[in-house]
Amino acid sequence: MSSDEQSAGLSPVERFSLRLREAQEEFERERRAEILAAVNEAEQDRDPLELVRAIAENYAAHRDRADADSMYAELTYELSLADVRALRLAADAAAIITPRLIQSARDNAQPVASIAADLGVTESYVYRILREQKARQEAGLGPRDGDPDTVCNDVRPGDRQKWPARCERQLGHAAPIHRGRGGDGEYHDWPVIPR
Known part of the structure; x- marks a missing residue:
């Protein structure tokens, strides 16, 4: 029902009151839309890794204290x-x-020292990764093909007895077993994954 239909038969004061209420409702709708737009804009401007960076900075500052x-x-x-x-x-x-x-940073001529500083690692680590990447390229492998870090990574620590079988399935051959002390102080059989 439009305001004209509603105001038919109303006194001038009632019509004024009705129009005032409608104007107030329209103002509130527009203000709500402005607030939502500002919130959405602020969310878009916000760094999605802000919380992760805060946790990392806090950890780096306090871990040894x-x-x-x-x-x-x-x-x-x-x-x-x-x-x-x-x-x-x-x-x-x-x-x-x-x-x-x-590798991408190096291909774009970023100095090794700068890469190491950006990552928070040593230059020797960066050089080691670059050597490994070059060896993979020369062997015709992709960046992660045959990477030992990806071998047996679906095995949970509680499934230690299953490691040799899973590693064999993933490697295509049996992984050598090493008996070593685990984080719990007990000795366990661990698959040896070549690095």
Whole structure:
């Protein structure tokens, strides 16, 4: 029903009141739209890795200090299991693309010292990755083909007994076994993956 239909039979004061209410409702709709547009614009301008960078900076600043436990307690409170899963998967992806990024930066004439500083690693690490990338290229392999980091990576620590069989399926041959002390202080049989 339009305001003209509504105002038929109303006194001048009632018509004024009706129009005032309509104007106020229109103002509120427009203001809400402006606020939503500003929020969306702010979200678009926000760095999607802002939280990850904050966690990394906090960790780097506190990991070797006496107050590290309070940082861990704060992270435990702030992050959910799903958040940690996402961070772990993102870390896995970052590890996989790091050699490619190093090679790409080098191909674009970025100095090794600068690459190392950007990644927070040593120059010797960057040179090692570049040597490995060159060897892969010369062998006709892709950036990750035959990479030992990807072998047996679907095995969880609790499945240690299954490692040899899974590694054999992934490698195409049996992985040699090494008996060594694990993080729990006990001795375990571990597949030896050539590096």
